[in-house]
Amino acid sequence: GQQLNQSPQSMFIQEGEDVSMNCTSSSIFNTWLWYKQDPGEGPVLLIALYKAGELTSNGRLTAQFGITRKDSFLNISASIPSDVGIYFCAGQDSGAGSYQLTFGKGTKLSVIP
């Protein structure tokens, strides 16, 4: 089955620093989604990417859909304490007739004030 490798598993950064995390896949996806999950809550959609090479921003967040369609990265600029949480990448291969998401294991972000 499809597998997503997300790295790093965890990060400790100082407030104000930039953050970068990425996902690589063993197979091609035609959609990449990035989510953030806070404790006790469901994942919240941050950014959706639909085209290879696409670069999309949402405030301080920027994500890119890799040219090979097998990877994606998420950058957070000037981190603040409320950025703390677990970030998940998810790939979707709707060409297979299904819209199931395959998730990475997550990147746990801690921000030191």
Place this chain on the structure above:
Amino acid sequence: KAGVTQTPRYLIKTRGQQVTLSCSPISGHRSVSWYQQTPGQGLQFLFEYFSETQRNKGNFPGRFSGRQFSNSRSEMNVSTLELGDSALYLCASRVGLGSSYEQYFGPGTRLTVT
């Protein structure tokens, strides 16, 4: 517009019992998917429903089942509960038409099996 709602939020059951979880999608969304989240396995796809039909199923035993109603609300059922079924069960909804693939998650139901 209200988000995805799931009930109940927390549930404690005993091994061997069965459980039914409910999900109400965002208004206008016709597709509902279910995921299981555990510390060891992460987020795993259970099944997807669109227009009351199961469109896809993940690699879970037949004890896990679901259905969708004409108003797009969905339920999932787990029979003969095992300790390993303890997890956060998440429901996600999608418009289900056109090229919108974005899925929006509810807060989840935390199931504990003792």
